[in-house]
Amino acid sequence: xxxxxxxxxxxxxxxxxxxxxxxxxxxxxxxxxxxxxxxxxxxxxxxxxxxxxxxxxxxxxxxxxxxxxxxxxxxxxxxxxxxxxxxxxxxxxxxxxxxxxxxxxxxxxxxxxxxxxxxxxxxxxxxxxxxxxxxxxxxxxxxxxxxxxxxxxxxxxxxxxxxxxxxxxxxxxxxxxxxxxxxxxxxxxxxxxxxxxxxxxxxxxxxxxxxxxxxxxxxxxxxxxxxxxxxxxxxxxxxxxxxxxxxxxxxxxxxxxxxxxxxxxxxxxxxxxxxxxxxxxxxxxxxxxxxxxxxxxxxxxxxxxxxxxxxxxxxxxxxxxxxxxxxxxxxxxxxxxxxxxxxxxxxxxxxxxxxxxxxxxxxxxxxxxxxxxxxxxxx
Numbered sequence: 249x250x251x252x253x254x255x256x257x258x259x260x261x262x263x264x265x266x267x268x269x270x271x272x273x274x275x276x277x278x279x280x281x282x283x284x285x286x287x288x289x290x291x292x293x294x295x296x297x298x299x300x301x302x303x304x305x306x307x308x309x310x311x312x313x314x315x316x317x318x319x320x321x322x323x324x325x326x327x328x329x330x331x332x333x334x335x336x337x338x339x340x341x342x343x344x345x346x347x348x349x350x351x352x353x354x355x356x357x358x359x360x361x362x363x364x365x366x367x368x369x370x371x372x373x374x375x376x377x378x379x380x381x382x383x384x385x386x387x388x389x390x391x392x393x394x395x396x397x398x399x400x401x402x403x404x405x406x407x408x409x410x411x412x413x414x415x416x417x418x419x420x421x422x423x424x425x426x427x428x429x430x431x432x433x434x435x436x437x438x439x440x441x442x443x444x445x446x447x448x449x450x451x452x453x454x455x456x457x458x459x460x461x462x463x464x465x466x467x468x469x470x471x472x473x474x475x476x477x478x479x480x481x482x483x484x485x486x487x488x489x490x491x492x493x494x495x496x497x498x499x500x501x502x503x504x505x506x507x508x509x510x511x512x513x514x515x516x517x518x519x520x521x522x523x524x525x526x527x528x529x530x531x532x533x534x535x536x537x538x539x540x541x542x543x544x545x546x547x548x549x550x551x552x553x554x555x556x557x558x559x560x561x562x563x564x565x566x567x568x569x570x571x572x573x574x575x576x577x578x579x580x581x582x583x584x585x586x587x588x589x590x591x592x593x594x595x596x597x598x599x600x601x602x603x604x605x606x607x608x609x610x611x612x613x614x615x616x617x618x619x620x621x622x623x624x625x626x627x
Contacts, residue, residue: 263290277395286387289395327392328372332358335375356472357421364418366403370425373397377429377436384437394438397429408460416467419460427457434601444605446568446576451557458558509577509617516574523563524574530559531581556582573614576606584621600625 261272262279264287273280282289339354361368376393380386404422407415430453433439468474510532513525534552567575583599603625607618 264288277399278392283388283391286391288391331372331375331379331392334379335371338375338378352472360418360421360472364415364422366400366407367418367422367425369396369400369403370422370429373400374425374429377432380437381432381435390436390438393436397426401426411460411463411467413467416464417471417473420464420468420473423457423460423464427453431598434598444608446571446579446606447602448565448569451560451565451568454557458555506581506617506620512617513574520563520567520572520574523561523567524572524578527560527564527575528578530556531578531585534582535585553586571609573610576610577614577617580606580618580621584624587624 260274262274262282264282265272265279268281270281276291278289336354336358339350357367358371361371373393373396376389376396380390380393383389400422404419404426407419411419430450433450434447510528513521513528516525534556564575568579580603583602586595587599587603603618603621607615607622610618
């Protein structure tokens with residue numbers, strides 16, 4: 249009787265393969281069986297692959313190398329190359345108004361990522377998410393985007409307690425990319441829902457990210473990230489100072505429903521009325537600065553527009569989470585203002601999504617206060 253051939257077990261495979269009792273090829277971050285079946289691969293943090301524990305002997309120079317994989321075979325290396333190529337294309341071909349911003353993200357940050365794993369993971373995750381948004385039917389790319397995002401977040405988190413000159417640049421760049429992905433999550437087919445929900449997760453992430461960026465920015469005055477710092481810190485931008493077009497300024501005028509909603513809040517004495525009124529007053533000052541002849545420079549106004557969500561009180565965010573009509577209407581006016589800022593090109597689609605989403609779940613008696621934001625979102 250022929251002896252049964254012994255089956256070599258995989259002792260360091262991913263958790264999914266071990267649970268399914270199949271042999272894992274131990275390719276990181278996503279093994280072959282998981283990629284084949286379009287499931288999320290998961291390695292235990294303490295597990296070391298066989299190659300890591302027992303590195304193979306170095307091959308002689310005359311040893312023939314294996315042939316490259318055929319086109320279309322989803323090896324990890326091919327996916328990485330595809331994603332990095334798309335990342336560079338994404339930034340060089342963007343509508344960003346300033347050439348130096350495009351070059352910073354497409355060249356300087358890529359060069360920086362070659363020596364930093366968590367930054368590289370964040371760049372690849374950004375590209376994978378964009379590809380998944382463009383091709384929702386590609387489930388594999390969605391899994392890759394989430395795997396790289398989780399790994400980038402895990403590795404970057406370990407660096408946060410010791411931010412200094414040695415790691416401030418990659419932390420600043422990676423955190424910005426992570427924030428961007430959270431901002432773009434409403435487009436992620438994996439997160440799509442039929443019912444709109446206020447952007448509570450995004451607002452919470454903005455608060456945490458802003459603190460990290462402020463700490464890292466202390467060490468970046470002479471770094472490749474300086475163009476981004478100049479906008480964030482309101483430094484001189486010379487001829488590239490952002491300005492708002494006259495048409496956009498004319499659109500941000502006091503409307504009847506805005507005045508009516510302000511009058512309603514003045515009389516409101518219900519639960520949370522003070523929080524909403526305080527936020528509405530801040531938004532009113534932002535509108536005044538945004539239109540007419542402001543006393544502040546335009547790049548300062550731009551900074552106010554971008555940082556307004558980080559200044560929201562936790563109580564207001566909690567009211568948004570509970571879908572309080574007053575809080576949702578107030579926040580819709582913020583997105584309407586952002587919709588009219590011509591240099592904030594990357595914010596427009598999100599503004600339209602949020603305004604229309606609020607309108608879809610707002611009780612009928614409150615919808616009259618959203619006539620102007622809806623008109624702006626459709627313009």
